[in-house]
Amino acid sequence: MARKKIALIGSGMIGGTLAHIAAREELGDVVLFDIAEGLPQGKALDLAESTPVYNASVSLKGANDYADIKGADVCIVTAGVARKPGMSRDDLLGINLKVMKAVGEGLKANCPDAFVICITNPLDAMVWALQQFSGFKTNKVVGMAGVLDSSRFAYFLSEKTGVSVADIHAWTLAGHGDDMVPMVRHSTVGGLPLPELVKQGWMTQADLDGIVDRTRKGGGEIVALLKTGSAYYAPAESAISMAKAYLNDQKRVLPVAAWCQGEYGLDGMYVGVPAVLGAGGAEKVVEFDLNDAERAMFAKSVTSVQGLIAACKEIDGSLA
Ligand SMILES: NC(=O)C1=CN([C@@H]2O[C@H](COP(=O)(O)OP(=O)(O)OC[C@H]3O[C@@H](n4cnc5c(N)ncnc54)[C@H](O)[C@@H]3O)[C@@H](O)[C@H]2O)C=CC1
């Protein structure tokens, strides 16, 4: 069987990290694409020169021409701009929407059968725009945010309880913004739902509230520390777990920005929900039972995402 082809659209901090992990894990041959000349070629060559050290039998190529991604099986999109301190993710909408248009056209012309993972922010609106511009089936286009947000949630819980991250299952729902919904009742440490941990004295309610708040603001915490851009190691690992679920038909249930039509009462939009990822892409949305408070938080976040989609439609009339 021929090797799979992984196209990385955007070769900046996340794109380069994705290429590194994809090569080390021999997910397939990697094409790094970017509009900046020399950047994808330089990263591809540097990485290719590392493959003999760990014996990875894959090729890496840098490209400025979409023709080079022809036939890609998976495309991970990080093209665009990242925020700096003082900015919100939503401030990136205007500039990154134009980028999604160019990327959508490039994907449509060159790899119409690919599974597409969008990472570019503001995530839920950009994955929507990318699906619209590419015209791909909604199950083949997903957004990466929930794996990252829930990984942050799990890490903070591990730090607090001392329990291995391997025994923590944390979930977040809704849009990738500060009003995302960490699912306290559905997340577990060693099988115990978080409210039970508080009851048993593992942590106080105030500790748990602090962890929820830190999770919501996790992206901004890294931006404030780095000062020149945003997180890239955890986002890249998160997207790779999604690509592997597709490539290996793992049927993993991962929190992703998936198309909801009916699920969670939504009428055709992308938002963060758990979904089964396998060879069919996002094969099924998993519906958590939400109580009134959770439903209200979810609705608030959905309203923010809908506002961003309306803004996209205003900027680009072809989306209306
Ligand atoms: N969904 C999520 O959870 C996360 C999303 N992000 C977002 O991911 C995006 C990428 O982040 P980084 O890799 O750190 O940024 P970066 O600035 O390091 O890389 C972006 C790359 O995109 C390229 N680019 C710009 N316009 C392009 C176009 N039209 N076609 C192809 N390439 C183009 C740039 O030349 C640059 O190399 C940002 O929008 C950031 O906000 C970042 C972290 C987490």
Ligand SMILES: O=C([O-])CC(=O)C(=O)O
């Ligand atoms: O915060 C940002 O701008 C990048 C991002 O989405 C994250 O790290 O969650």
